[in-house]
Amino acid sequence: MSDSLSPVDRAKFAAAKRASAFVESGMKVGLGTGSTAAWLVKCLGERVKDEGLDIIAVPTSSRTAALAEEVGIRITTLDEARWLDLTIDGADEYDPELNLIKGGGGALLQEKIVATASDRMIVIADATKKVDTLGAFPLPVEVIGFGMRTTRMLIEELLDGLDVMGTKAEPRMTDGGLYVTDEGNHILDLHLGRIGNARQLALVLNQIPGVVENGLFIDICDVIVTGHGDGRVEMRDINTGEEDVTRVLEPEIDNLFSEQAD
Known part of the structure; x- marks a missing residue:
């Protein structure tokens, strides 16, 4: 059983x-x-x-x-x-x-x-x-490999001006290397703690060059x-x-x- x-x-x-x-x-x-x-x-x-x-x-x-x-x-x-x-x-x-x-x-x-x-x-x-407010789970953002460090920097600068508790973006790793998606991209996990305005965050993240898509489903x-x-x-x-x-x-x-x- x-x-x-x-x-x-x-x-x-x-x-x-x-x-x-x-x-x-x-x-x-x-x-x-x-x-x-x-x-x-x-x-x-x-x-x-x-x-x-x-x-x-x-x-x-x-x-x-x-x-x-x-x-x-x-x-x-x-x-x-x-x-x-x-x-x-x-x-x-x-x-x-x-x-x-x-x-x-x-x-x-x-x-x-x-x-x-x-x-x-x-x-x-x-x-x-089930949560009252999104953000305790790290928010995944799929990014291309070219200029990934710059994309990461731009994301962290953006987060600094938004209603979130944390601004750290960490590359996802696996087997000692960068995680690779089925589309050949990589993932940055954003440790936000709390997302005050998920709709706004979803929109502005996708405006950053190098970002393919984010994990907010609104x-x-x-x-x-x-x-x-x-x-x-x-x-x-x-x-x-x-x-x-x-x-x-x-x-x-x-x-x-x-x-x-x-």
Whole structure:
């Protein structure tokens, strides 16, 4: 049974299982990247196998693409799909207005493109991702390699005049070198502590030469599905005001994804 999972992983799985019910045969679906999104892919794979669910998916990273193919989900590119019925993805933080910080898993650029090319975005998360104000989680900013030190300096100078608690921008590292995104770029993680005006920050960051995209998702998320360690799931639709709480009974499932970030 799912009792063998940690409370956080049970919460992620519960949220993913609840969100998978939004997916219907014939849909074109964006698949996010990260630990919670990986649970979703597994849940959809089970539905493909057991129910004959017929969907076409657009993955937001090479990792998600590999997992989707592994569990039997047909994948395509966004250029081929053109427009999606919905995207389901995780988040590193979300606030009461369902604004998000994303990019902990390093796929924020493709995630934002796919999410904005969808009729709806559903976010799945465990309860620890809910915050009153964004900013405790470092904000990822994808930048090109050319002039990266200058871009970093410009970002820190910009932050000094904005309503944030910190201004430090650190290059993301992996295996002793700079992290490289699927698009061949790098990521600066901004340690802000608190973001007083997320909408303003999202706009001004993208005006800096060298910045490709930032991890603030403003007015993109439509539905939040929040899982809890006891199996309860809260769902909130910001457009309709609909809210409900259900309990998801998890089957036994291998804990394969606890080391990934959203």
